[in-house]
Amino acid sequence: MNPTREITLRVNGNTVRAVCETRITLLDFLRDQAGLTGTHAGCEHGVCGACTVQLDGESVRSCLLFAAQVSTGEITTVEGLAPAGSLTDLQRAFRRHHALQCGFCTPGMLMTADALLRESPNPDEAAVRAALSGNLCRCTGYQPIIEAVLDCAESRAEATLRADQRHAPTTSGGAA
Amino acid sequence: MKPAPLDILAPTSVAHALSLLVEHGDQARLIAGGQSLMPILAMRLAAPAILIDLNGIGALRGIHAQADGSVIIGALSRHRDLERSDLVAERLPLIAAAMPWVAHVQIRNRGTIGGSLAHADPAAELPALCLALGATLELHSPRGARHVAAADFFQGVFATERADDEMITAVHLPAASPGQRWAFIELARRHGDFALCGIALTADCSPIGQVLGARIVVFGVSDCAQRLPQLEAAIVGTTPTPTSIDQAMPALDQVEARSDHHASSEYRLELLATLARRALRQAFGFDERIAP
Amino acid sequence: MNAPDRTGLGNAFEATASGTLTGAPIERVEDERFLTGAGCFTDDVRFEGMVHAAILRSSHAHARIRGIDCSAARALPGVLLVATAAEIGHAHKPIPIRLAPLPGLDRFLQPTIAADEVRYVGEPVAIVVATSRYIAEDALDLIETDYEELPAVTGIEQSIAGAALVHASVGTNVATQYPVGRGDAEQAFASAPYTRRERFRCHRHTGAPMETRGLVAEWNGSLMRVWGATKVPFFNRGLLASMFDLPETAVDMIETDIGGGFGIRGEFYPEDFLVPWASMQLGRPVKWIEDRREHLMAANHARETECELEIAMDHDGTIRGLRGRAMADLGAYVRTGGGVAISRLAQYLPGPYRITDFACEVMAVITNKTPVGTFRGPGRYEANFFRERLLDLACADLGLDPVAVREKNLIAKHEMPWPIGRLVPTEGEGAYDVGDFHSGLHKALAAIGYERLPRGGTRIDGWLHGVGVACFVESSGGGKSENARIIARTDGSFDIYSGVSTMGQGHETVFAQIAGDELGVPLDAFRVHHGSTAHVDYGWGTFHSRAIVVGGSAVKLAAAQLREQLDALAATGHVGAPAEDIEVKLRYDTRGPTYSYGTHVAHVAVDPETARVKVLAYVALEDVGRVMNPLLAHGQAVGGAVQGIGATFLDELRYDEAGQLLSGSYADYLMATSTEVPAVQAVLLEESPSPSNPLGAKGAGEGGIVATGGALANAVGDALAGYRLPLTTLPLSLDNLARALRQARAAGNAPQAGH
The missing domain is CATH 1.10.150.120 ([2Fe-2S]-binding domain)
Structure with a gap:
């Protein structure tokens, strides 16, 4: 059995909780678990910037982070920019x-x-x-x-x- | 491009991280900013079963002024911490000048100084900066702590002095002498890409401008950042003028240059000669309008 | 005068004064969903029970498959299907040619999955379907493939020599070879006082849209639905139906939002069969999203060509003739549009000049590299670079001014229509329809301030300055027809259905502008539907900058018919929206392609010590007949130019001698970023509306890229005039330019000034 865990993230002011494989990237968590498909996968190796989100107000590449790494931060996606x-x-x-x-x-x-x-x-x-x-x-x-x-x-x-x-x-x- | 199955462990202290490293041995890898490691995992060029995530060790992040004028930078400090730091700007202007050249803002927001040094990419800026500034790296293992001079740390492409059970915890940057000269210059295929060739240098000078000592470092050209001792020797003792710099250039060291599909070794060596001369001119305040 | 016009639009804004929607810089109706993350791209399509595919690809350039062991992969929890040619069967048809079926090409069609032999790194060998893409990739790692390596062919000359064959059974690597021409080139060259011959090379690169390929296929037992279709969904529907022996009505292709086309996306690839096939096996929706590494090795490459080109001139610069040999590396198989670029390259070698005597031997060869397709301006970019660079080299030889020589040779307005002969074997005689090529040249020079620019190697702060000019003509509006359907609804709104596809150009806005003018109703009365096979009986798709020229004309005529019906209704005393839906269906047939044209001018500065080039100013001028929406048309022109500027210096797909791709990630395949390109000034003229369609439009999607290679090579050549560089090879990468400078210095061609 592949390592799995419950991951809880703060995204656009909401709490998103899901049980998933530990290896899931923040990008895939946002798209597949949080249903926020505005964040796009362009290269998945940290070059193209299509997956950029904000972590505590700073821009980061969500393909270069594991979802399990950012449970203490506030994440903002494009869906969270405007009401x-x-x-x-x-x-x-x-x-x-x-x-x-x-x-x-x-x-x-x-x-x-x-x-x-x-x-x-x-x-x-x-x-x-x-x-x-x-x-x-x-x-x-x-x-x-x-x-x-x-x-x-x-x-x-x-x-x-x-x-x-x-x-x-x-x-x-x-x-x- | 999805990583192979893995588990992530998140220690909150250096001691805990080290004990996990010992416990899991070669099954585990340390991850800090992860900005170089993640693409490697996504392409499955590496597939560690366990990642030891250092981001929870808050004590490792911070830039600390020392009374003797030196600076200690915690290994988990982000590139952006260095870029924004008034202390770095004041005491380590070479680092402040170089930071915008490190990748792109999203990478700098996450990437760490310790991670960059441990990764030891031959074209990365931070190893070169450490060499040019005479930095010392602090490493910890269950066997204790030790300090390794940057000059002894980098050994080749992705190869360093760090033992498998060690982690970098801090970088010690000595105080600059009054009136220290410095320059940073780099050429990449695009802004933010790894350097085809870069020069980072510092020079200590007497009050009348005579060079007392110099560290001239090239990166991106060979297997790891390296000093250019013969060029340094040709500059030390002189009071540089544009002409004297030109006259020193034939002393430029023989460097074994890499060849790849971005740049041939011949081109890298041409760049080395040009950029070294320009960096010296820049360091000593001579107008050099062509900025690569 | 008004405030400075940042878009450089000139007369286009006058259209708004007359109160029409077309011609006005209207913001796009599409934008809101993209700005809020609410777009629905292929990977955003989700279904209950959907499972995920991954493709095992060849790691060898050329090898015989001795065996494939899938047992470990099949045993992995979460894996639902692992299939190779053994399961899929040899009987299914290879993928046919859609465009430019040049003689001989059909001997090299690509199978949907490799059976006995792999012929390029990236060729599909097996398909895996699992409950997640993560697990599907785990399974790929568990498939054991036993290969016997065969010799790899990686270059055009090596391919022609034929010592190693890519397809042994065909007996040759030469896929097609034919002569084209007009007049009598031999006679022209025999009597010409000056000739110059050069061998040119254009590098392999590709469109690399931001969204990789992908599709979701769902078979429900009687209907195959495929999401993610674009470009030519109707053609692809027919093809997929025939592969499954289904009637066309049993296949629906549904367009999603599309993250960029540029020629590469929407052609029928092996995965367009494999994924629906897997869905049929499993009876579940199957999603496949290409990852970027796959994209760079598996989706179409483009542009790799060589050309021996010779020009004959009088001493005053009058062109007497042009002849040459054009060769393309098509990669391992001939794909749907594999012959387009090389045939267009030969067609556009003479360009906008009065060259009555022209001859070209055309050849396309097979190698062990990724198959090629089209990329924005296929054949035009390459041909323009070859010809425009040769013109400047000839000017340097003869001591002539490159602008004056172009003025002398451009076809004059009064010579239109100008017959170009039959330069593509699958087409008839052609003719440039209308145009004032000289006006385009003069206005481009004026826009950049040509007279005041430092050039010819003028040194400023160590940088050597140069200016380069390139003129072009290019066709658009192919695909002979288009369907449009408009329904007037009882609530006063309108639904427009079109057979074209859209990949970000803004057709939802422009079609509403066109119909709005005909019907006299505002933009927000319209909903525009496009790209999906359910909307109209047939659609010819989007390529060759045809969507407005052909698709827009169909919308205009349909709207005009609808207007007549509504007027008739009003004449009966009816007020307001109709009591019942009124529908108009219409098919518009074009009278053949139309030709846009223009001039690009580049101002560069070069650091001769590092080979670094800064593009300081760039003007891309094109007469597009008529501008529907200046905001969008400028977007096309600027975007195309920047894509071309990037491609000229950066984009390059490199292989080693064993046929391994060296540019398999975005760390190695480099594209223009915001710091590497100038602010391009796009100038769009409306001086020569097309006589071929009711809008007067000419394609606006590709002219921005066509002349970039030529203009930039000439600008760099001008800056380094003292070095007398031939600059016959693209890209103008740092390494290539440094090598050229090194060779010039070694040959004693370097100026002595400075360092």
Whole structure:
């Protein structure tokens, strides 16, 4: 009998429990046990990035982890980015810029870009290219993806600026 | 591409990990970040019955400043820990400069310094950085602890001084001399791929700029990262200028270069000569606009 | 002027001003499901009781199978089926040719499973079905195969020499050989003042879509349903039905979301028989998902060709003639589209130039390597590199400006239609339909700012700069017909059914745009269904950039008919949606292919000490007749160009002399990543709408890749002008370029400046 165990993971805020072979990768656990098929198997040897998810907010390749290794962490997949029926600003930017064609690399791209923008809210183009260099795409030529990430960052910066202006103490006019 | 059947054991202390290693012998392999081991398992190039997962040993993760200016890095520290560390940026700028060259962000989020050193890929950055910085590796086994100089640790392709019952627990990086010069330069087929050739170097200098000692390390070219003692000797004692660097280059060591379908040995040796010269120029502040 | 237009679209946005959906950069209706992880790709198809297949593949390039012992594999708990040719039987038919049945090719068809002999690393030897893919792979490890090694043939010249035969019973390795041409090349060369001959080589590589192949087959005793079909599901249905001696109606091919096509996906492969066969044996749904290592050794390879090409010119650069010998390595068997690339290569060697005298000997050979198929722009990429590079070499010899020589020789607008003769033996005479090739060249040069670019080896900060130009013409819209069916529903919505397939191009959006304009209703009134054999009587599929040209035309005409019926209904005083569904079915027949054309310009910088190349700017211009959706059309152009830029420097499937694949993982098969490619500027023109279809459209899916090899080789050659490199071999990998520089230095061809 192959080694088997009960694996309990926190995924997108939910608890997923399943009895499976110990050798199951996080990728296969998410797809086959948790039913979250948005995370894709592209190469299963850690190069293509299609299986990228977030572990405690950091992008990781789910094909390079065993499910049994990550029971203490919080896992986020593409299904956990936005509440059902809605899209995040990053997802909307992808659509606006035609940053996806076949859509197979898209979940991994989104998870990588989402983690990037959290850590580095105002990346320049070179930083975005470097951050996405571990995610292969065969359709788009990357350019619209990079534009989408930069556009999203810009929009967030503008929104923050507007919010700051709204909440900033008034220094002229009526304050006197 | 699914791994063969295996069990995963998750010790929470070094002592526990070592006892498991002894108990299971050659049935078991240690796994840290697993970013090199997992593809090997997926392709079934290895099929250990047991993996001893070190990720639960929290004490092994951390970057610690020492009073003497040195730094101790726990073996389970992730590449990203090093990349983001203010301490590394301040005391070990060579490592900080090299980290973005290590694979891709997803790999760096998970891969560990101890795992990379134990794996000893001939084209990996970390072994070269340890050689260039004069690092010492701390290894533990049920027989006790020992310290091995990086220069003695790397022995060939995926071959190291580590015994079967040992694990790397920490890397000790000595304090840099004031005004130490350094450079890191690498050429790969794509950003993030293993290097076809890379140079990591440090040079200790007198206050007037004379080189007192140097560690010039090449990686990606031969079976493991190695120093270039003849080139070092040609630089030591000089006060480098672009011309003096060019004049030192004929002293470049004979290196046995690998040949594979990414690069011939001839090409790797051409790169070695070019990158070594550029790294020296960069280290001593001479304009070198071509950045590989 | 408005703000800078990042897509470089020019007049395309004017379409929105006129209020039409076509021509407008409309966001895709497909995107939401992909952005939220709700797409349904093949591996996302799940059924109760579904079991999992894995394929045992040959580890030898050429060997006789002496015996296969499956007993240990069969005994493994969880294993349901282990079958070899012994169980599957020798009687089943080999996989036939779908396209380009060139003379002689049918002697080398691939069996669905190797019986007595294996002929490439990766050839199926056994199929295992188990309760999980993990266990199925465990079982593969337990199958003992006894091989007797045979000599492997791994190169074109070695294959032609014929000392070792890949198929001993056929008696030759030469699969096909034929001459094509027009005019009198011999006469042209005899009288020409200048000629130059070179031997070119294009490397073996492939489309490598992000999603590997895969399918789920379910036999319920009377109906075989196969999920994961794409590209040509109707053809594949007919084939599978014939293999099982079933009527076509007993087979359904169902399209899922598809993670990229690029020519490789959706052809009929051995697994397309083996997996349904296993399902029939077990009476359960069987899933097979190719893993990446299998993909690189088992799915179609492409592009490996050599060409001896000779050009005859006057001293002023007027081309007098072109002749050569084109050779392709087809791998171990001739697959469904094995002859496409070599036949198109020969057809497109003369390209967009006024070359009245042309001759080419075409040859395709069998080797012990993975069989080939098509990859985006099949034959065009190769031919373009060979010809455009030779043109630049000739210009260098004669001291002529490469742009001026192209201007001089491009076929002029007023010369259209321009007869190209009969350059493919399975086709009739052809002609370029319409086009202003000169305008394309001039606008591409303007877009990159050609006059201002440093070039010719100008050194800036140690980097040598160069610019390369390549012009192309390419056909699209093959597959003679397409069906469309549109139903006006009683709730005011519309269902569009098409016989084309989709692999990510966005047809759900574009077909709705086309029908929306005809019917005068908004985009969200439509649901678009495609690719599955249940939707229409027959479909010709998606290849040759035909989906819009042919499939879109069918939708347009069907929608127009439906509009007439709805208008008639309205004339009776009826208001709103019809009281009963109204259906229009229509088959559109094309008047033959249409020809898009354009120019690529590349600006590169080369570090001559390390052989490193940076692509600084790239313009890919194509006249596509009419742009349906500029957002999507630009996506095709940029994506194609980047795929080609990557392929020109990186992608390469290498074998050793024993026929072992050296590029069997993504650590060794390298593709463009975000850090390795420039921001490509795609320029799409609409100056020459196609006269062959009611949309005026020409294919937009492949022009982005066609001229990349030629433009980049010429740019690198220009940057390294001082070294006089021939650069007749792709890829322009670091190693290949370093070798070329080393040879130039050894020959004393290196400039003396600097290092």
